[in-house]
Amino acid sequence: MKKEDCFYIGKIVKKYSFKGEVLAKLDTDQPELYENLDAIFLELRNNLVPFFIERSQLHKSELLRIKFEDVDTESDADAIMKSGLYLPLDLLPKLEGDKFYFHEVIGFTITDKNFGDVGIIKAINDSTAQSLFEIDRNGIEILIPMNDEFIVKVDRDNKTIIVETPEGLIDLYLEE
Structure with a gap:
């Protein structure tokens, strides 16, 4: 095994x-x-x-x-x-709705309701007080807290997680 x-x-x-x-x-x-x-x-x-x-x-x-x-x-x-x-x-017991296991969402796309497609989940960082989605957006790493208030929907069929993050959070990672 x-x-x-x-x-x-x-x-x-x-x-x-x-x-x-x-x-x-x-x-x-x-x-x-x-x-x-x-x-x-x-x-x-x-x-x-x-x-x-x-x-x-x-x-x-x-x-x-x-x-x-x-x-x-x-x-x-x-x-x-x-x-x-x-x-x-x-x-593993099957999870339904917006509950998920960390390993099962690796490779899912994160889409923000206001921003649009953010990128692909490459890992989950659970070494901090708040677990984070580690997202790859064309080589730029974006971290989004795995906060129940941010997660709108987990769409297993389309391998997508829809989030609604505070305004400006994603932009912080994209500003040079």
């Missing part, structure tokens, strides 16, 4: 018991979706390795307590500590 065919759901953050159980911090608004998985991919030395889950349950809101098959001791748990957790993209 290749990483680009999967999505990241969290990472193992600490050991839970001396029997190999671990706690994983999930990167999701809906941790309950991942409570009853049969298997998951762990990133070990830059490879995704499938692990089967004996049992798992939510532990203190966003932590998932997991007992993997064949991880039975503290040293087994140490070997997978800090590993990223991944699932195949086809297991």
Whole structure:
């Protein structure tokens, strides 16, 4: 399984018991979706390795307590500590309307109601307090905050996101 065919759901953050159980911090608004998985991919030395889950349950809101098959001791748990957790993209719940996953809108066109076509989304920057659309407009990078008030419509059929940004925001990037 290749990483680009999967999505990241969290990472193992600490050991839970001396029997190999671990706690994983999930990167999701809906941790309950991942409570009853049969298997998951762990990133070990830059490879995704499938692990089967004996049992798992939510532990203190966003932590998932997991007992993997064949991880039975503290040293087994140490070997997978800090590993990223991944699932195949086809297991992502489908989103409707104006909700979207970051990976699914890469390559979409951004159109502003007042400005017109802005450019193509080349990435999402979520390293700042406010996630940003990184848009390529003929070699010029334009950043638009992913603010619910700015997003008018997500048109999956036409691979377009229609936004209405504050006047002058896009022009800031185009003035020389």
